[in-house]
Amino acid sequence: MSDDLSESELERYAAQIERIGIDAQLRLKAARAIVVGAGAAGSAAAAELVSRGVGYVAVVDGATVTLGDLCGQALLYTPDVGANRAEAVVAKLGVLNPHVHAESYPVDVDDSNAEAILIGHDLALDCADGLPDEAGRVGIELVRAEGAETPDGVRAAARAIGLLAAVEAVR
Secondary structure (H helix, E strand, C coil), rough: CCCCCCCHHHCCCCCCCCCCCHHHHHHHHCCCEEEECCCCHHHHHHHHHHCCCCCCCEECCCCCCCCHHCCCCCCCCCCCCCCHHHHHHHHHHHHHEEEEEEEEEECCCCCCCCHHHHHCCCCEEEEECCCCCCCHHCCCCCEEECCCCCCHHHHHHHHHHHHHHHHHHHH
């Protein structure tokens, strides 16, 4: 057993550890990612990060859940209508993987607050097609998921930006 991964984590991530190695899994556990946008692509990417064991995942979205959001968004449910999208998604992330700390930022990101929100993270995923270019200025790896509007595109974006970008960011 690793000193930094519990028996439960070793079991949960066993198949992944076979592919990427224990050192990479430990780096994922130490990583801090922020997902801007809790729509279809953002919620899928956040779920992928959490399920892969990224230790801290923040979700940023100032919008309120509507009935129209429920089609194609696996982490937003009917009782969430009227709630903040980031808060609704983060509530599900904690159930998906209790080994990961997930936090919501129920605000829109713009030039006035982007640096303050992004600082302290290793990876920023722009799933809202509107993140200012602050990430590069504060030394954060930025991945944009522009155009991931179809279900296949959302799944592909989640896998690609979730695991691959997270592993690259912690190398």
